[in-house]
Amino acid sequence: MDHQDEEKKPKAENALRRNFLRAVGVGAACAGAWVSKTLPAKSLADETPIPDIPGYDWRKHKWAFGVDATRCIGCLRCVEACKAENGVARDAHHFRTWVERYVYLQGDDQAHVDSQSEPGNIAASGSEQAFRFDNRYQNAPVEKAFFVPKLCNHCTHPACVQVCPTGATYQTKDGVVLIDHSYCIGCQYCVQACPYGAREFNHAMGVTDKCTWCYHRITKGLQPACVEVCPVEARVFGDRNDPESPISRFIKNNRVSVLKPYTGNAPNVFYVGIDKEVS
């Protein structure tokens, strides 16, 4: 076979094979070029449709939140605004956002921590519907004190989403963790899973509730309600895809930290001016 036989083959047959191979080669190259040109465009066009939100494309945004604890005055306007905007029960037990007060007295190693829902602070306003920090430390030997606003961290790797058995809570493409109340069965696994205590149970509706970064506002170009009413710029919100957005500048211009980084949830609320005990 082989060498001897090949030499015996007629010239025409050799030419035929050569032409055939050439045609196949050119065809493959053309097909490759065509595929490489059309595929990316085709894959974009073929991608699943985006949610039907007028004037909003969730692929174009990457939301994040900043808290500057050195500016917070503990006025709790954010807490009340959140309740009003989102219809959170107006009592002392249901909050989507809250504010903690850390007070170090002279000689103490540990901070005294309280929040607006603590009974003494409820007594200060005289109502469960209005929030105020009482002035219990006004005559105390305070060494250091500050307020820390807290809310859902809208983590990049949210443990709450991982444990949800029904897909009622999920992460959107623009980085917000939401709850579909009509699919929530109220099992509260997610409440347990959240390392930040950011989820609360809505007893009236029998579902879990949490901060949405006011998704109905940010998709309309507005700020979350708590950011809108913060009188001292302690709360910052914006799009990390825009290098000039308030949050991008906040992260760029400050040394920011996140709460409990060791849990691996990769929070998207960035803090400035918090102390070792804040978690």
Add this chain to the structure above:
Amino acid sequence: MPKHIVRLMLLVAVAAAAALGAKAYFTDKSYYRYGHYRGDSVAEIAGDTPRFRGNAYCKSCHQKQYAAWEGSPHNNPAAGKHVVCEVCHGPVGPHPSTVATPSFDERIALGSRAAVLTDKGAPSGQSSLPRDKTLCIQCHEAMPGRPSAQRQVALAAHSGTAECSTCHDPHEPKIYFSNLQAPPKGNVQAGKTLAAQCAACHGPAGHSVNPEWPNLAGQHAGYLLKSLQAFKAGTRANEMMSGMAAGLSDSDMENLAAYFSGESCKKSAGDPALAALGKARSNTCALCHGAAGVGGNPSWPNLAGQNASYLTASLKSFRSGSRSHPVMTSVAKTLSDDDIDRLAVFYASANCK
């Protein structure tokens, strides 16, 4: 294949088909569209109506209030201050609407889960706006933990039991002169004639003959009028003045106030060392009475050039409670005897013009 195996396999196949069919029937069409969740819920959540609508919306009707606010310290973006309308007033919501939105609690009471889910109509802010100081102290009460850049006041020393709006307009929170009564338009000549009966104690031109009694010359007409009215009404008591004021008509009091306020005041001498100590203690006083005891506010007395003995007696009477005033009663309680003596000398020797 044995018959019973075929039957079993058929049974399994039917069960599997039923399960898959049930899943397809009960799972929402949009489930798995973007991931392991109901895709339509994203747009549903995004479709809620915002209740906080921003300053521009308020401005479209309330231009006067907006203009006052715009130039005030409550609007100072450079310093990071954005006390926008809805910080104090609460969310605009559907305002101005004649249709009352049911509150969250009311909708809960209706028992409709759908109603709770669809309309997040928390009560609109107007009704919840406190008109008293509880509104202001949420940000301005001195409290450990508040950054020092935040304007804070120790309530007892700053204003006592008085409401913030006595002196401040929340839209433009400087001292709020327009809130105070306009100076009386009395007849100076008629006042001069009447003043003859005052001269025995307060001197012919309002310069008192006894340092225990106040000088009246150059005092604010508004304050003089208010004092006479208080003596006549009995809200301020003095064995001489209560009787004197009882015989004065409203126009008499206006005329007297106009006359004495137009006279020229004199400062008296005092120990400069004591005066310096008094000046150092006068920060609180300066808020209302002016840095040097001459305030622009016609309802509150000028202190510069007033008799030291009278000032001492007044502060002590406020402190003991025998004379009462929403602000002064509290302020006086923060002063020691030494403080009072020094302040009195400081103001007595201050230039009253």
